[in-house]
Amino acid sequence: MNVISNHMPTAELQTLDAAHHMHPFTDGAALAKTGARIITAANGVMLTDSDGHQILDAMAGLWCVNIGYGRYELADVAARQMKELPYYNTFFQTSHVPVIALSAKLAELAPNDLNNVFYAGSGSEANDTNIRLVRHYWAIKGQPNKNIIISRKNAYHGSTLGGGSLGGMPKMQTQGVPVIPGIHHIDQPDWWSEGGDKAPEEFGLERARQLEAAIHELGADRVAAFIAEPVQGAGGVIVPPSTYWPEIQRICDEHGILLIADEVICGFGRTGHWFGTDYYGIRPHIMTIAKGLSSGYAPIGGSMVCDEVAETVAQGGDFNHGYTYSGHPVSCAVAMENLRIMEEEKIVENVAQETGPYLKAKWESLASHPLVGEAKIVGMMGSIALTPHKESRAKFAAVAGTVGFACRTRCFANGLVMRHVGDRLVISPPLVITKAEIDTLIERAIKSLDETLEQIKADGLYKVG
Numbered sequence: 001m002n003v004i005s006n007h008m009p010t011a012e013l014q015t016l017d018a019a020h021h022m023h024p025f026t027d028g029a030a031l032a033k034t035g036a037r038i039i040t041a042a043n044g045v046m047l048t049d050s051d052g053h054q055i056l057d058a059m060a061g062l063w064c065v066n067i068g069y070g071r072y073e074l075a076d077v078a079a080r081q082m083k084e085l086p087y088y089n090t091f092f093q094t095s096h097v098p099v100i101a102l103s104a105k106l107a108e109l110a111p112n113d114l115n116n117v118f119y120a121g122s123g124s125e126a127n128d129t130n131i132r133l134v135r136h137y138w139a140i141k142g143q144p145n146k147n148i149i150i151s152r153k154n155a156y157h158g159s160t161l162g163g164g165s166l167g168g169m170p171k172m173q174t175q176g177v178p179v180i181p182g183i184h185h186i187d188q189p190d191w192w193s194e195g196g197d198k199a200p201e202e203f204g205l206e207r208a209r210q211l212e213a214a215i216h217e218l219g220a221d222r223v224a225a226f227i228a229e230p231v232q233g234a235g236g237v238i239v240p241p242s243t244y245w246p247e248i249q250r251i252c253d254e255h256g257i258l259l260i261a262d263e264v265i266c267g268f269g270r271t272g273h274w275f276g277t278d279y280y281g282i283r284p285h286i287m288t289i290a291k292g293l294s295s296g297y298a299p300i301g302g303s304m305v306c307d308e309v310a311e312t313v314a315q316g317g318d319f320n321h322g323y324t325y326s327g328h329p330v331s332c333a334v335a336m337e338n339l340r341i342m343e344e345e346k347i348v349e350n351v352a353q354e355t356g357p358y359l360k361a362k363w364e365s366l367a368s369h370p371l372v373g374e375a376k377i378v379g380m381m382g383s384i385a386l387t388p389h390k391e392s393r394a395k396f397a398a399v400a401g402t403v404g405f406a407c408r409t410r411c412f413a414n415g416l417v418m419r420h421v422g423d424r425l426v427i428s429p430p431l432v433i434t435k436a437e438i439d440t441l442i443e444r445a446i447k448s449l450d451e452t453l454e455q456i457k458a459d460g461l462y463k464v465g
């Protein structure tokens, strides 16, 4: 077998990696200098790197390893499926057992009448599908000009040309995107950064009503859909004020706009409910799913579509769209096994009733740390905003993200993966994290915050910018 051994020295692996591997979302020159951290194994919530360090993965990989690492049941199912039927396509009126089983299971789990699944290989691809799906839907209904999609600034909807165009992070709106015309961005409901003197509830309403203003400006006959993450993930785990989603729902209903909930992170238990949609009580026409669907053990994504939209599209002749790996049998079988484990072990219920509240109390207590302004958490996705002055929610006297990056670096050194988004630190641990592991997570986070505070005081950065 030609597998690169884990026992090759780290430096050699790093050299090969830097020489031949172009990394996503990475400064290649900077990486070549430092060398990549190489993860060789994982179990539960713990990663092992090539030097034998144990690291608590409070990000569940990239928000996806919901059932934790090391569940051999998924590996066994994948091996069995590969032997029985490794691949067959779902184009041109063919199907196979794993895709049929998974579709029926997802229809059962999804809220309301989101009973139909169009598969993709990832969340980005699924959002590309959504762009085509909603435009095609309105065209079939005789409104081809109803094709504008409203999204939000600082949203993340993936990194393909479509996903990147839908997204609203300034850095993601460069280097070749946006390219899809007819996408309009409104402001995000980020009270901490943008709420000024307003109360959060008032600010939430105001930001929701930007959707209504945009619909009036563009014309309801031009707006096909609104897309949003129930809780923005990659944007920094921005939990919207309580007034936001009910108002968005009202506006979509009143103006006949399709609502797309991008559930790629929020879905599959992350919020303590099966979907973020359940948590907020909203009624999307389409949900984007990926990540936790297979707990990251195999690549799979998709769009869950309500009956009316699916029936309309079915009446529209060929839908000229699909991916070679739409409904890949191995990924579907792995996703089925993942969902079986989640249900049998009551993982979502446990997050809602036991570990979620336990983590919430500990996480929110971080707000009393001198470096932390607010601590937000829904289920098992949380964030803290770092600030030199809580009352004014001030920014540091340093380039945005400098302090966040410093803290993230301290976390790594202390055996904890937290991610920084600017000067916010975010967590999204495996949903199976135990109370004892939550204690470890919080201890390491506090140690890292303390060390960061010392460091930025020494560097003269603990002051308002």
Ligand SMILES: *Cc1c(COP(=O)(O)O)cnc(C)c1O
Pocket: 121, 122, 123, 124, 125, 127, 156, 157, 158, 159, 163, 229, 233, 234, 262, 263, 264, 265, 290, 291, 301
């Ligand atoms: C990760 C993510 C995507 C993109 O999914 P990929 O599988 O990386 O293509 C889309 N939407 C949201 C909300 C995500 O977090």
